[in-house]
Amino acid sequence: MIIKGRLILDVGGEIEQEYTRHLNMGQPGVGNRFIQAFLTAAAKRIERLEIxxxxxxxxxxxxxxxxxxxxxxxxxxxxxxxxxxGAPVANAVDSDWLEHRQALEDSGVKIHFVCGADKGRWFART
Known part of the structure; x- marks a missing residue:
């Protein structure tokens, strides 16, 4: 999660492990670039909180x-x-967040839908 130019991660490292487990650090791609930028070039901008x-x-x-x-x-x-x-979760195309959006938001979870909240348009060519 990014808030005010910072990446918010958990102290236990579970979120970082999940990011890196699903990425190939040597390959190009938006997700790879994102994690590379924060874990290497902008490590000072990472804030770790306890969950x-x-x-x-x-x-x-x-x-x-x-x-x-x-x-x-x-x-x-x-x-x-x-x-x-208090930072929003940035979600690209994980439909579980959209399907549970109301309950999550009612419970205090903030969600930023990077690709919008219309699942039908997530993979549509423009």
Missing amino acids: TKEKDGSYRDFPSVGSLKKFDLSDRKFAALSIVS
């Missing part, structure tokens, strides 16, 4: 709302960090 992970793998700061029971387990750390930091 508490429970023994069962859940996050203390993730909302315990019934409508979020089906929200992607691997995305819950991003939502918890949004609540703790």
Whole structure:
């Protein structure tokens, strides 16, 4: 999550691990460039905050709302960090965020839909 030119990550490194697990650091691409810029060139702009992970793998700061029971387990750390930091989660084309948008926002999670909130246009050619 980026707020005021800073990248907000968790102290435990789970978000960073997820970013790097899905990227090939030597290959071109927007995601690769993003993580490379912050982890190498702009490391001073990274702020790390604590999110508490429970023994069962859940996050203390993730909302315990019934409508979020089906929200992607691997995305819950991003939502918890949004609540703790007040920073929005930048989502490109993950439909789970759109499908649970109202419940997440009602629970204090801020979401910035980089590609807009119309799923039908995410992959449309212009």
